[in-house]
Amino acid sequence: MIAIKEATKRSMLDNVMEQFNKTADSINLNSNIRKILSITNNEIILHFPVKMDNGEVQIFTGYRVQHNNALGPYKGGLRYHPTVNVDDAKALAMWMTWKTSLAGLPYGGAKGGIQIDPRDYSIGELERITRRFTYALGENIGPEHDIPAPDVNTNEQTMAWMADTFMSTKSSSERSRNQHVVTGKPVGSGGLEGRNRSTGYGVYLTIKLLYKSRGESLEGKKFIVQGFGNVGYWTSHFLTQEGAVLLAVQDAHATIINENGIAVEDLFEHSKPRKGSIQGFTGAEEIDPELFFGLECDILIPAALGNQITADNAYLVKADVIAEGANGPIDTEGEKILLQNGITIIPDILCNSGGVIGSYFEWLQNRNGELWQLDEVMQKIDKKVSEVFYKVEGLVKEGKIDWRTAAYILAITRIETAYIQRGIFP
Structure with missing residues (x-):
């Protein structure tokens, strides 16, 4: 059975357009700029x-x-x-x-x-x-x-x-x-030193900052991860270093659980020669994939494909926080259910932005003929992700809105400002 779905009734394009139109309405986006961005x-x-x-x-x-x-x-x-x-x-x-x-x-x-x-x-x-x-x-x-x-x-x-x-x-x-025609080399x-871990580090950091704003640490927090590729692995690596416990993992081949915690590095070593597959890992028990989203946990990290959480399964989610390691893992109908149930969603454009931030630093390094060390790179990524997190958090609290809405307002407003200042050719 394929655990990670590859198709749903609602397309990712439907989702992104609904999100965009909702934001455009809320900020009364300039009608001409709206046409361009749509x-x-x-x-x-x-x-x-x-x-x-x-x-x-x-x-x-x-x-x-x-x-x-x-x-x-x-x-x-x-x-x-x-x-x-x-x-x-x-x-x-x-x-x-x-x-x-x-x-x-x-x-x-x-x-x-x-x-x-x-x-x-x-x-x-x-x-x-x-x-x-x-x-x-x-x-x-x-x-x-x-x-x-x-x-x-x-x-x-x-x-x-x-x-x-x-x-x-x-x-x-x-x-x-x-x-610098490509990054991630x-x-x-x-x-760039650290580029391979930058996306996962950003996911971990936004989760840490969210709990810090609540006066809590990651110690003892149970989390589950869908997808154990680059993002899923590095996120798990950093979270467990802070005392969080990896309870379950799901990929396209298997869904595994260990109530006492899955050893992240052992699972990574197991998956490497198997083209990333977690199937057959002896440090956890395999369970029915349909049970995954309903597992009791603090944090759910979808880090695989889009449209994994929909109206069909969103009501099963028991996590307190969802951190979108993947792009578009929750469709708009599923999100409505999650928000009604009081679940905090750290949106993809904030949560996994560590990757493109790392890419930017690699691009700069190549462009300027420089060479940066790992600790310097990670400090730069940490600072940048934190700055963006606090901007979004500020708007969440000020407007009493959800995190995705706040992130979209900030992102689209910046583009609108650029168009207004420059004008539209001709």
């Missing part, structure tokens, strides 16, 4: 051939959606997943626009990927697929135009292949000036 700037669909290990040629479909660049170059991840399509990419690109704006970064929003399951391909095939996709994207990406990063099923190796391919299309004098190839 659509994407560019939607790129590419079909490209790649030779497989057996000599056969397969045709792949890749996407890059660029939503808005009023505040700076497009920025957003590339995912490799069978469910990748243009509508989901549009939704994710819009969320990136709000996320980068909320974080105060000089970026707009984009998203994309390739419609594949990477587990079906060898490392050599994935390299050729990635390089051919990068070549097909051509000048649609660039260090001052559109800067991809890792996302679901992509990693620093993917980014290294992309950077090398893109730089190889430039003259020798231009190559060094194009290293390996440290030895221009990557």
Whole structure:
């Protein structure tokens, strides 16, 4: 049985548009700017051939959606997943626009990927697929135009292949000036120390700050995580260092629980040779995946795919806090139920913004020819995420509104201000 759902009746695009329209109404957004922000700037669909290990040629479909660049170059991840399509990419690109704006970064929003399951391909095939996709994207990406990063099923190796391919299309004098075409690269190839943990660190930090504002610590707090990839692992790593207890984990292969706590590092070591799968871990008991969201816990962290919590299962949730490690894991109907039940939701555009903040610092490091150490990087990310958290918290308390509404108001208002100050060409 697949534990993590891959499709629901309500699309992510439906959700992001409802969230946007609700915010636009609440702040009386300028009607002309509303028209601009309600659509994407560019939607790129590419079909490209790649030779497989057996000599056969397969045709792949890749996407890059660029939503808005009023505040700076497009920025957003590339995912490799069978469910990748243009509508989901549009939704994710819009969320990136709000996320980068909320974080105060000089970026707009984009998203994309390739419609594949990477587990079906060898490392050599994935390299050729990635390089051919990068070549097909051509000048649609660039260090001052559109800067991809890792996302679901992509990693620093993917980014290294992309950077090398893109730089190889430039003259020798231009190559060094194009290293920051992507972020999330390996440290030895221009990557940032700590970039791999920055998203998970941001999720952990926003949870910690929320409880701190309540006069509580993380000691003894029980949490459950959906998805044990990069975000799920690092979030769990930092939370357990603060004394929190990992009660249960769910991925597409299994749902496991240990009432006494799951050993995070042991589970990580178990999953590494199994392409990230938690199935078969002896330090926990496997249970029915349908029970996962209804487990008694303090914190629920959906860190997998979108639309996991809906009207069909939101009423089961017993957590006090939901921290959105993934993008769009709760649909709008499910959220209404959760808020009615008094559950605090730390929204994705705040909760997992540590990733794009880390990407910004990597981009700056490459652009300026600098090299930063891990402790310096983590201090920068900590400071930036904390600043954004306190801004959102201030509006939550002032307006007596939920956290997502507050985050959206701040994000969209910043973009509106930019348009008003600059005007709209021509």
